[in-house]
Amino acid sequence: MRSVELFAGAGGLALGCELAGFNSVKTVEWDRWACDTMRENKAHQYPLVADWDVVESDVRLVDWSGVDEIDLVAGGPPCQPFSMGGKARSADDKRDMFPAATEVIRELKPRAFILENVRGLTRSAFSNYFSYIQLRLAHPLMVARDAETWADHYARLQAEHTSGHNEDLEYQLVPTLVNAADYGVPQQRHRVFLVGFRSDQEAEWSFPAPTHSYDALLHDQWVTGAYWERHKVPVSKRPLLTDRENRRVEGLRKLTQSELGGRPWRTVRDAFEDLPEPTVKGSRVHLNHLLQPGAKAYPGHTGSPLDLPAKALKAGGHGVPGGENMLRRVDGTVRYFTIRESARLQTFPDRYELHGAWGEAMRQLGNAVPVKLAQVVAGSVAQHLAMAEFRANMLAQDALQPAL
Structure with missing residues (x-):
């Protein structure tokens, strides 16, 4: 399966996706040191990164032409706008990259996405903005208008979400707060995962149970x-x-x-x-x-x-x-x-x-995502995408059978 990694950092989430069976088409990170980490491991022929196309760039400036048939977009947008250790300015912080991630999803139309961030995103102070992020991801075609505030855009998204109208591109979203220690990571790391499946995928997915x-x-x-x-x-x-x-x-x-x-x-x-x-x-x-x-x-x-x-x-x-x-x-x-x-x-x-x-x-x-936790989540997503594809193929075959 083909994947794209955004805000890759040192490659934790991307490594987990590779271990889960995804093959990275583009791995995007703006920080030179983190890119050097990925490039040097690639130069040393570390097998998981040997085929990565490491792109040192702002996600908003990447040319996605020619990148198609993507199964998964994964990434951890910068956490500073929501971190308890930062100024917590959310939408007013220029480092808020959830809008940029949504634009990539809108353009590439992946079958699924995995986005990860700090648990500070779930704080009551951010409750409306967190809901706004989820609605943007669920309806990526409904972009903000020129000079429209996020609050006004949020109101339009709420109306669209409850209208019952079907869009050409829509995602079913599952937000989950987890502790990495519950999945075999030797670290108490609480993180929010936003996992979405394109509405034409009968994935029937739930977040993996703790082990x-x-x-x-x-x-x-x-x-x-x-x-x-x-x-x-x-x-x-x-x-x-x-x-x-x-x-x-x-x-x-x-x-x-x-x-x-x-x-x-x-x-x-x-x-x-x-x-x-x-x-x-x-x-x-x-x-x-x-x-x-x-x-x-x-x-x-x-x-x-x-x-x-x-x-x-x-x-x-x-x-x-x-x-x-x-x-x-x-x-x-x-x-x-x-x-x-x-x-x-x-x-x-x-x-x-x-x-x-x-x-x-x-x-x-x-700043990294624990590789093992990424592998658990991406592995579950890959399994359900494979099952959704199998069911779709079976239905297509049944439709081609002559009526008795």
Whole structure:
């Protein structure tokens, strides 16, 4: 199946789509460093990106002529207009690229799209604009008029949406807020997915069910103890539970494995299991595994605990507000994640190299979509597109059969 990637960044969503069976026709990103990451991996013949056409450009300036029969448009528009760490200006922020993404969907008419963004988009302050985004994506042919405000356009879209009229191009949209940890990513990363299917596709799609859970992790650690045995962690090196955690664990003792909500959340320790402790000299075996000195803990800047999924990586380095880009050991000492460790937390393949210095690479990773989560979502979309195509072909064959 043929796909197009918008706002590709370091390639997390695009890699997940490739693993799910899509082949990227164009991979668009405006940032030079992120493009260099994709281009260098392509030059090194990394198989997932070997055929990518990396386009370093503003999405709004790309020439889409000759790009047709696209099955999927995927992308993560810049999150800064909706991020809790930013000014949260939504439609008044020039970095709001949802209108640009809608224009690409209008032009390419893909069978489906996947767009991803921060959970801040679901905040009550953005409720009307979030609804506006969804209606724009559902009705991409209904473009804004010259000098029309988004509020006025929103009103027209609402009227069109409830009119019962059928457009030539319309999408059935499913918005979903998820935690990446629930899908086997060793990181608590809450994100909004907007997945749409063209109305002529009988996809019958719903968002994939979670496969991992916090309760299953607590059970693995504190009921059976299998987690500590697997990692060979003696009792003296295990963290202490809070009273609240102890009460929760007591409740879990009565549950069977099938009642725990899938497999255990993957932790930082799980993700780093076979990585050596980093040094300032780096590693000859592991790409981008170089110690970054200078990490410090202080109130509100505490790092990610070793035996839980990491906090959501942030697009920054030393000044990240909550110390999200630091590891906190059981004894309370901290150090920065290496680029390779951060890539593992984002489930990038080990052979995929990040271009640029530590801060630049961390920015790319902090903005990325976890590859495994992207693969889960894109894989489900691919499966349902294939089934929709199969049903359409069967109906076409039945229509050609002579009447009895």
